[in-house]
Amino acid sequence: MSSLKKQSSSLTEKAGISSPEITNVSAINQIKNKRRQQPTAEELISGILSGNRTSLSRAITLIESTNPEHAEKANQIIKGCLAHANKSVRVGITGVPGVGKSTFIEAFGTYLTQLGKKVAVLAVDPSSSISHGSILGDKTRMEELVKDENAFIRPSASGENLGGVARKTREAIILCEAGGFDTIIIETVGVGQSETAVHSMVDFFLLLKISGAGDELQGIKRGIMEMADAIVINKADGDNIKKANQAKLEFNRALHLFPPKKSNWQPKVTTCSAIAKEGISEIWNTISDYFEMTKESGFFQEKRHEQNQFWMMETINEQLKSNFYNQPEIISLLEQNKKAVQNDEISPFAAASELLKFYFSKDTK
Template structure:
């Protein structure tokens, strides 16, 4: 018997042909939509009409490092600028594991129940190895993300200072132009990012845990000096007594710090974000702060100083980008890196040569 004529025990039967799950017409429409990029004027008009999709696309433009997107992004920002600055900006930070996402969701839902429109700009840490980010804040805020009066935008921190997204400031303005009256900015965690966030918000809230231990006090000290309110989260179950004790200790510590220019005396409160307890008290304290600072004109003075600060930061950022993207500098920099590593030239002399070449 011819061996080739033997039938294999493994036989694949013809299956039932499956119908197309997506119509060809829909595919063509989606592809056409994706290819077409809206103009700056179209984005501005849509943002001013409260279109969240247009807002997301504009923020993507602003965050892009593509030089071609810079001009269009600036045009969008300029068009939205007259409609911005009509919100309150609240920075929220805390040690990892303190429950920032849970608190922001509970706080955001409470604010929308009061008729507020809330935008959450959450900065996600980027890996120093793969340079990737999880961007999971929308997943963690399941309820808030479905709220019509809320907008959540996670952004990768990239290589910016302490994890603050490079264009968070511009994103705030776009959110304000879209009609969001309360902007919440969540930082990566405890570090240098708090200084940058403090320079772009009106109110700075520090989330803490009860019984965290003295090992964190050195980290907290600088942040506590910037904080307008300290909230002891997870004050529930067996942790209620510890939270009350921590509240007393932090209140004592705050008395050691000098008086703020705002005339506001920072305070401490407790809450349970998961149980949604004490959230209303947090907002009441924030309202008291805004009433005081608007009355004594500190609110407007701080905003004006922040605008000047970000003018200088933007100039520095643009000079840095132009320097490192200059073709002549790219080649010369690599040559000088090798020379510096072999001690042929000092780092300072190499830097002087590079800058002299750049400004020639």
């Protein structure tokens, strides 16, 4: 009776598929060894220049790595691609969370590929300050664009980097340009009025807004508004069309209060519906007009030169910081000073001064 109950129990396991008795050990080892093999810098450069997406993705992963062992290889790849870069236009797109950046970029990117453009989207997702993780869901949101043969989407985590971009976005642009992409779109995390980093690496800065959410009040504030070369009020569809047109008037008034731009370009305000794909062509016409004007005046190239100088200084700062925090003696001394600061045995400023003094005296020996 007990055995009958045991057989009729819903918890009884059924026999599954057993593992084959004969296993090709050689084939398994070959697969494992292939996975362990890492392509050389020369192989990755060759792959990027020939338009291989896998090589491009692997190279970006390498330059984003914080492992010091990867730095030299990453620098070789950047150096090898540099001669083939600077042949694209770079468009930065920002806006508050919920403004529809991903939907807009998909509609905008699809429109550009239909014109025969090759589009690379470098999308930056915010990282959690608690878990330090990121969702990186941009490919999921851009279902149509991700299937396009003339588009490449690369999501990256912002990490602790401020300014709405990832730590190595600038280098990723170089690799994408070497890969043959003529239009680079950078989607920022949308942190509001501190998008200075993305502004320093793009040719055209587009600010997405929405109406009916109090967002038009931001038009009277300086900061990010002064950086924008165009303002686009998204979600101008259905019952929201009237509100979007009203917001357009408000932003136009606000822009006239700002001093003229160095480029002599007057920022444009327009409306669109990314989900209905309306108003997209007008936005590209505005961007094209900007490029035509700034290239004729020489401002386009002048801005590129200024950006190169800016990123040289940023790279120096980053490498000094990395070198400082990776010194074994500094790591040990830093922990001691942290405890001393917490116990009010020394001020934070004196502790910092002591650490820097030790670092520079050690470095000059």
